[in-house]
Amino acid sequence: MLRKxxxxxxLVVSALVFTVAGLSIAQQEEVPGVTADTIKLGSFIAQSGAxxxxxxxxxxxAQTWYNFINDQWGGIYGRKIEFIALDDGFNPANTVAVVKxxxxxxxxxxxxxxxxxITYQAVFDYxxxxxxxxxxxxxxxxxxxQPTVHTAFSxxxxxxxxxxxxxxxxxxxxxxxxxxISYVQDAFGAELYQYVxxxxxxxxxxxxxxxxxxxxxxxxxxxxxxxxxxGAEAVILLGYLADAAAILxxxxxxxxxxxxxxxxxxxxxxxxxxxxxxxxxxxxxFATDPGTPYHPEAYLFTLLLNRYFPGExxxxxxxxxxxxxxxxxDALSIAGPDLTREKFIQALETFKDWEHGxxxxxxxxxxxxxxxxxxxxxxxxxxxxVFLEEWDWTxx
Amino acid sequence: xxxxxxxxxxxxGSLYAMMAIGLILVYKTxxxxxxxxxxxxxxxxxxxxxxxxxxxxxxxxxxxxxIACGFLLGIxxxxxxxxxxxNAPITSLFIATLGIGMILEAVAGWVWGYDxxxxxxIIKGPPVLLGSVVIRRHDLLVFAIAAAIALLLFAMFxxxxxxxxxxxxxxxxxxxxxxxxxxxxxxxxxxxxxxxLGALAGVLIAPIVFLDLTRMILVxxxxxxxxxxxxxxxxxxxxxxGLLLGVMENLTIYMPAALxxxxxxxxxLLIIIVLAIRPQGLLGxxxxxxx
Numbered sequence: 001m002l003r004k005x006x007x008x009x010x011l012v013v014s015a016l017v018f019t020v021a022g023l024s025i026a027q028q029e030e031v032p033g034v035t036a037d038t039i040k041l042g043s044f045i046a047q048s049g050a051x052x053x054x055x056x057x058x059x060x061x062a063q064t065w066y067n068f069i070n071d072q073w074g075g076i077y078g079r080k081i082e083f084i085a086l087d088d089g090f091n092p093a094n095t096v097a098v099v100k101x102x103x104x105x106x107x108x109x110x111x112x113x114x115x116x117x118i119t120y121q122a123v124f125d126y127x128x129x130x131x132x133x134x135x136x137x138x139x140x141x142x143x144x145x146q147p148t149v150h151t152a153f154s155x156x157x158x159x160x161x162x163x164x165x166x167x168x169x170x171x172x173x174x175x176x177x178x179x180x181i182s183y184v185q186d187a188f189g190a191e192l193y194q195y196v197x198x199x200x201x202x203x204x205x206x207x208x209x210x211x212x213x214x215x216x217x218x219x220x221x222x223x224x225x226x227x228x229x230x231g232a233e234a235v236i237l238l239g240y241l242a243d244a245a246a247i248l249x250x251x252x253x254x255x256x257x258x259x260x261x262x263x264x265x266x267x268x269x270x271x272x273x274x275x276x277x278x279x280x281x282x283x284x285x286f287a288t289d290p291g292t293p294y295h296p297e298a299y300l301f302t303l304l305l306n307r308y309f310p311g312e313x314x315x316x317x318x319x320x321x322x323x324x325x326x327x328x329x330d331a332l333s334i335a336g337p338d339l340t341r342e343k344f345i346q347a348l349e350t351f352k353d354w355e356h357g358x359x360x361x362x363x364x365x366x367x368x369x370x371x372x373x374x375x376x377x378x379x380x381x382x383x384x385x386v387f388l389e390e391w392d393w394t395x396x
Numbered sequence: 397x398x399x400x401x402x403x404x405x406x407x408x409g410s411l412y413a414m415m416a417i418g419l420i421l422v423y424k425t426x427x428x429x430x431x432x433x434x435x436x437x438x439x440x441x442x443x444x445x446x447x448x449x450x451x452x453x454x455x456x457x458x459x460x461x462x463i464a465c466g467f468l469l470g471i472x473x474x475x476x477x478x479x480x481x482x483n484a485p486i487t488s489l490f491i492a493t494l495g496i497g498m499i500l501e502a503v504a505g506w507v508w509g510y511d512x513x514x515x516x517x518i519i520k521g522p523p524v525l526l527g528s529v530v531i532r533r534h535d536l537l538v539f540a541i542a543a544a545i546a547l548l549l550f551a552m553f554x555x556x557x558x559x560x561x562x563x564x565x566x567x568x569x570x571x572x573x574x575x576x577x578x579x580x581x582x583x584x585x586x587x588x589x590x591x592x593l594g595a596l597a598g599v600l601i602a603p604i605v606f607l608d609l610t611r612m613i614l615v616x617x618x619x620x621x622x623x624x625x626x627x628x629x630x631x632x633x634x635x636x637x638g639l640l641l642g643v644m645e646n647l648t649i650y651m652p653a654a655l656x657x658x659x660x661x662x663x664x665l666l667i668i669i670v671l672a673i674r675p676q677g678l679l680g681x682x683x684x685x686x687x
Contacts, residue, residue: 050609053510185657210653214660216614218605221404222646229397242512242606253523254400254530273514273606 033109034339039075039332040082041066042108044098044123045115046090054317055115058138059085060309061318062113064301065325067308076329077337084108090115092122099123103130110135110344112328113321117141117187128152133341135331135348136324136371138317140264142191145370151341153348153364155324155371157286159188162263163195163238164393165284165375170234170261171203172396180209180232180258182223182247184239192238192263208232217243224250227258234259241265244281245273252277267316268385278380282388285376287323288358289385290314297357319358326356360390399529401646407535409642410542411601415619416626416634417545418593422470424629425562425586428478428489432497433594434616436473438609439500440466440595441602442508445515455518459599466595470587478587479580501609510609515602538600545593546635553631558585566629625667627680636678641667 033040043062046055066081075081084106088094095116102108103126110133114120117139127134128149136155137144140162145154170176181196183189189212200207209230211223224247227235235258237244244262248270251257259282266283291314292298301322302314312318327348332339334347348369353361360374374392378385415437422430430436444462447453453461473496481492517534524531552559564572565582573579598612605611618641626637644666648659655662671677 049505050510052505212656214657216617216660218611218614218618219405219408219642219645221408222401222649225397225400225404226649242608242611245512245606246604253532269511273512275514 031109031340032103032107034079037075037079038082039079039339040084040106040108041110041112041328042099042102042106043083043085043111043113043115044088044095044102044119045085045113046119047085047087049089049091051090051116054138055087055090057312057315057318058113058115058321060305060312061321062325064304064308064318065322065329068304069329076332077339079339081329083112085113088116088119090119092118095119095122096126099126103127103132108132109339109341110328112136113138113324115139117144120144124152131341133345133348135328136321138320138324140188140192145368148367148369151345153369153371155327155359155362156320157264157284157372157375158370159191160195161370161373161375161393162284163192164199165377165391166236166261166263167196167199167203167205168393168396169282169377169391170236170259171200171205173391174234174259176234176259177205178208178231178233179205180211180227180230180235181207182211182213182227182235182237182239184243185212185214189238196236196238213239213243215240218246220246220250223247224254224256227251228254228256232258234261237262237266239265241267241270242273245270245278248274248277248281266380268380268383270380271383281380283378283380285316285378285385286359286372287316287319290316290319295357301358323356323358327351327354327362330354399527401649402643403526403529403531405643405646406639407531407538407642408604408645409622409639410535410538410635411597411604411615411638412618412622412641413542413635413638414538414545414597414600415594415615416623416638417542417549417631418590418597419616419619420623420628420631420634421549421593422586422590423623425566426583427486427566428493429620430590431490431494432473432500433493433591433619434613435497435500435504436466436469436591437594437598437601437616438607438612439504440469440591441515441598441607441612442504444595444599445513445602445607446508448516449513455516459518462595462599463592466598467588467592469595470589470591471584473591474584474587478583505609512606512608512611515599515607517603518600534600534603541596541600542635542638545596546631549631558582562586621664621667623677625670625677627677629681630677630679633677633679640678 045059046052063083066083070080086098088098112135115138120137120139131151133151135153140156140159142158142160170179183193209227209232211226213223244266262281262283264284270278288295288298290298290302301319305312305314331344331347335343349364349366351362351364353363355361360372362371373394374390377388377391379388419433440462443465444458447458447461477496478489519533519537521533553563561577561582564577565579569579601615622638622641623634625641626633644663648662
């Protein structure tokens with residue numbers, strides 16, 4: 001009888017344990033991508049084709065930080081980060097397929113560190129409708145954070161910040177009145193152009209010349225001549241690195257040397273393409289140069305990147321992805337052990353003056369999901385980049 | 397400003413002309429429009445880049461290396477790929493060349509990466525002043541090389557056995573074969589010289605537009621337009637078409653600002669108008685039709 005009682009008690013206890021465990025598992029299963037020991041994060045990043053030189057460093061930068069969190073701390077509250085970065089080849093049609101796979105088959109918790117404006121645009125509505133949080137997209141487009149969408153958060157400054165900063169800096173700081181603009185005829189160039197001209201107009205300045213060129217352009221001579229003939233003392237370049245290099249070299253041939261200003265597509269790599277013609281160009285940055293000496297956070301980033309991807313040179317692309325990953329893990333940590341998508345979003349909205357030493361401060365709120373607002377003005381000098389000053393366009 | 401626009405346009409146009417010459421050479425003898433030409437040019441130019449930057453070899457070696465690569469590539473394309481599909485319709489062979497181009501692009505991305513690379517000018521130094529007009533030394537060299545090549549090819553077609561055989565093959569393949577001409581060998585020579593010329597053009601174009609996987613294709617599109625404008629079978633036509641296209645592009649600066657985004661379209665519209673008036677292009681042979 002006693003033995004029967006013991007068996008019965010064991011069965012009851014076992015049943016209770018299994019029921020509680022089952023309930024717990026059932027509860028966890030309600031949160032996509034979250035299990036007792038894993039948080040599954042997805043991303044769409046071009047790793048083949050023309051955009052691969054940007055996409056591969058982005059994957060490596062984000063993976064570096066997630067690996068570090070897993071190895072050093074065992075993940076977040078015992079859950080290891082599984083980062084699934086699928087290659088969409090920077091083709092929006094592929095992005096749709098890749099994201100459906102991530103959301104419907106892989107059942108990821110969130111989309112993090114995705115790359116591209118047109119690619120993100122192709123899946124934006126789908127992700128919003130499915131309530132999938134998106135954090136740290138790599139792109140400048142305004143739609144990424146304005147108007148505020150409950151599930152979507154940015155890290156990079158958007159084209160409003162870039163456009164207005166360039167115009168303000170040219171007029172207020174450099175005191176130029178004869179300003180020329182060159183922009184590429186695509187969504188990126190047109191959006192920037194809109195905010196540059198709007199800001200100039202607010203300051204009572206009308207551009208003396210505006211030239212626009214197709215993304216397929218290989219001959220920039222007539223554009224440069226037009227800017228030169230108009231007597232532009234400062235020229236704002238709203239295009240890509242190779243376009244800027246071609247324009248600068250053409251101008252150097254013609255002996256035309258205005259104050260060039262560029263957006264975040266400019267990097268010190270411009271020196272390799274344009275040579276001395278790149279000297280003194282001012283551009284906008286928003287993250288510390290990973291090669292900055294005596295900078296502990298830049299050093300840690302370089303060290304970790306080399307640990308997980310030996311031989312890979314740190315770049316702005318891998319660095320901003322690494323910072324984006326830091327943002328994601330910080331929010332996961334604040335969200336607590338009983339992780340839900342809503343708690344994750346609420347955690348992000350508590351960020352106030354957030355930074356890890358590599359970017360200007362970021363503040364989110366329920367009504368503001370835009371990332372970096374204050375920008376860093378940098379000049380190309382002596383073969384490298386020289387920090388000039390921080391510029392918060394919202395203050396002017 | 398007008399003079400400068402014209403001279404700068406001629407400089408760009410000479411690059412289009414350089415590209416167009418190799419394209420026309422292959423078309424004249426094989427009637428195949430080489431859609432992979434831009435990629436073949438890119439690949440050969442990357443060989444020069446590799447010899448210059450990886451192996452630190454002198455520019456002359458890199459220059460010859462690119463041309464040799466183009467030459468070999470032409471032979472491989474003809475003997476290795478097109479001969480296999482010799483019974484396919486000619487339009488299918490156009491697509492085959494596109495496929496070869498895509499393979500080369502993938503290999504180039506794998507070997508040399510995807511980012512834009514700088515490429516040195518053949519001759520350096522301050523630009524030359526012609527009155528108030530400024531011109532790069534490199535552009536003067538491109539003018540000279542384009543003219544020299546056009547003359548050499550003209551002489552080859554007119555006075556050498558292989559040139560005459562090429563012309564005969566272009567006019568009537570069957571008759572040429574009956575006259576004892578090895579038509580297959582002539583096609584291979586055309587491919588080798590045509591793609592080799594593309595490589596030469598690539599080394600001259602890369603200092604201006606830089607080097608990556610796609611820029612040569614963008615120049616090739618303009619080269620095709622130049623060839624059409626000049627008359628697709630005429631080598632002097634390619635030169636004239638290229639130069640004219642370069643100048644027309646620059647003169648669109650005078651279009652109203654509101655129409656600026658249509659600038660490129662406008663140039664192609666002009667070409668259509670020229671072809672409507674003169675279907676064989678500016679210097680092309682008139683097309684005879686049997687009724």
